[in-house]
Amino acid sequence: MSVSPLLQALRSGTQTAHQQLEDVTLGNKIMDGSLTPAEYHRILAWQRAVHEVLEPSVVGFTLGEYRYRPRFIPNTQDAAVADELPTTVGRVYVLEGASLGGSMIYRKLRTNAKLTQEAPFTFYHHQADWGLRQWRSFVGALNARTFTEEEIHQAVKSAQDTFATFARQWAATAG
Known part of the structure; x- marks a missing residue:
């Protein structure tokens, strides 16, 4: 299956920010x-903070067979996605992409002797269980739909803004 123009634009348009x-x-x-327990806790605080900022705008988002799966806020069936589709797609692209790495991060955390007391690494363990399935479902939904050049531009801008939110939240967790 070929990669959709939208996915190509999202990848190239966010590569630097990523x-x-x-x-x-x-x-x-x-x-x-070499990650320490304090650094691990900072990463978790950052993940929670950024998801609490971003997830309210994507909870309840569906596209084809894909449905966004919240990480930190309750999954309410009645949640309405207020933003335009391209804006939401850009945001979800970054959120799902971040979860995609959860499986590898989980494996690395489990082998770090400094973090033994932090196990079972629940946030990353859950992502390891379903991150790849979610990503494939999302990509499949995007590939099944045609997006206009303007929608692609809007989605890329939204993804870039989402990366900026991740970066701002990281800076805010400095301690």
């Missing part, structure tokens, strides 16, 4: 096993 965020959010320490 890399900049990875460079500052301790990903290297997760991967090399």
Whole structure:
């Protein structure tokens, strides 16, 4: 299956923001096993804060067979997504992409001897269980729909804004 123009635009339009965020959010320490309990707690506080800011605007979002699965706020069936579709798609692209890495992060956290007392790493364990399924469902829904150039532009702008929200929330958790 070929990649939709929307997904291509989202990937290329957020590549720099994605890399900049990875460079500052301790990903290297997760991967090399040097993450400390205090740093782990900062990452969790950041994840909670950013999801509490972003999730109210995407809870209840469905597209085809895809349905957004909240990480921190209650999953209410009656939630209405107020933003236009491209704006929501851009936001969900970043949120689902962030969860996609949860499986790898979970494996790395489990092997970090400094974090033994922090187990079972519930937030990342849940993402390891369903992150890839959610991502595939989301990508399938996007590939099944045609987006106009303007919608693609709006989705990319929304994804960039979402990365900026992740970065602002990271800075706010500095301690």
